[in-house]
Amino acid sequence: MPKEVYLSGLFPQEISELLGYEKRWRADQIYSWIVKARPDFSSMSNLPACEREDLRLRFGDLRSSRIASELEDPDGSLKLQIRLRDGSAVECVLLEDIEGRKTACLSSQVGCPMGCTFCRTSQLGFLRDLGPDEIMEQFYFLKEKRGFVSNVVFMGMGEPMLNLPAVRKAIALLSDPKGIGMSLRKITISTSGVVPGILDLAASGPKVRLAVSLTVADPELRSAMMPVNRRWNLAVLKEALLAYQEATGERITVEAVIIGNKNAGKEHAKILADWVRPLKAQVNIIPWNQVPGTDNTAPSAAQISAFVDTLEAQDITVVKRMSRGRGVMGACGQLGDTLKLGNPST
Numbered sequence: 001m002p003k004e005v006y007l008s009g010l011f012p013q014e015i016s017e018l019l020g021y022e023k024r025w026r027a028d029q030i031y032s033w034i035v036k037a038r039p040d041f042s043s044m045s046n047l048p049a050c051e052r053e054d055l056r057l058r059f060g061d062l063r064s065s066r067i068a069s070e071l072e073d074p075d076g077s078l079k080l081q082i083r084l085r086d087g088s089a090v091e092c093v094l095l096e097d098i099e100g101r102k103t104a105c106l107s108s109q110v111g112c113p114m115g116c117t118f119c120r121t122s123q124l125g126f127l128r129d130l131g132p133d134e135i136m137e138q139f140y141f142l143k144e145k146r147g148f149v150s151n152v153v154f155m156g157m158g159e160p161m162l163n164l165p166a167v168r169k170a171i172a173l174l175s176d177p178k179g180i181g182m183s184l185r186k187i188t189i190s191t192s193g194v195v196p197g198i199l200d201l202a203a204s205g206p207k208v209r210l211a212v213s214l215t216v217a218d219p220e221l222r223s224a225m226m227p228v229n230r231r232w233n234l235a236v237l238k239e240a241l242l243a244y245q246e247a248t249g250e251r252i253t254v255e256a257v258i259i260g261n262k263n264a265g266k267e268h269a270k271i272l273a274d275w276v277r278p279l280k281a282q283v284n285i286i287p288w289n290q291v292p293g294t295d296n297t298a299p300s301a302a303q304i305s306a307f308v309d310t311l312e313a314q315d316i317t318v319v320k321r322m323s324r325g326r327g328v329m330g331a332c333g334q335l336g337d338t339l340k341l342g343n344p345s346t
């Protein structure tokens, strides 16, 4: 039977309580090895051999999940398929940019219930939330492979706002000054527009960067492409984003996945500009990445360029996101292409 508690999602105090240590420093030692992304108990060289053996007997492995496969893109992106303890699977990606940032794109759920029509993950359906340990293990696997991770985005499989307790715990671990110590400014949660989650974060933190996958600001088209819009419409979403900005003072990233035959027209750019203008926001343009099983078409370079020009003419700050990871199906909206959820034999 898989064990339910693994050390990767715990603070030293919790490790100490779980293991019944009288001396907290032993838990501190274990924690320091975990945050260095050491993969197993045997590499914890400052623990007595008998204690390492005791931990191995008790937990089996340090981590609850394992790498099922890894794919490297010529652009340097690395995609890992992670087999979880119950046999289901998720993917995570490390994206390197020309400025030297190494950004871990982490999954928060197995599959996703949100049903965005341009997204490969949504085609898999939803299986379950990930625990904090399973989220952190994606980070540790990527760190182990590439030595250093500078940024984290919760933009992989799943809607992070629907698994906020586990995502919050993972953020607390990532930003722990006695552990990984990552600045909250280097951590981004990306949501499809789950308003209660945005308001909860605005009220209670942590004050991480927020990205919203808006994609289109035409109400009917957005409801057709992103069912979340039927639950929380564009007006309610904007109010929540303004509240988040008020609480954090930070600029919000508005992501727009541009699909050639859906939302690539200049008229869509104009509606988007009008919607974004009251926000202190930057718009990231993401050319849709081809995934099978939809009637969507990839946008042409001319469409993207005209879209960007239209936004800029309206004084909107625009960034055209490079589609890094496309070769390993690790780019935005492509995660899950090679997975069959819940099938341990894949």
Ligand code: SF4
Pocket (backbone or CB within 6 Å): 112, 113, 114, 115, 116, 119, 120, 121, 122, 156, 157, 158, 159, 191, 192, 213, 333
């Ligand atoms: S785009 Fe994000 S929220 Fe939408 S279905 Fe895909 S993973 Fe879920």
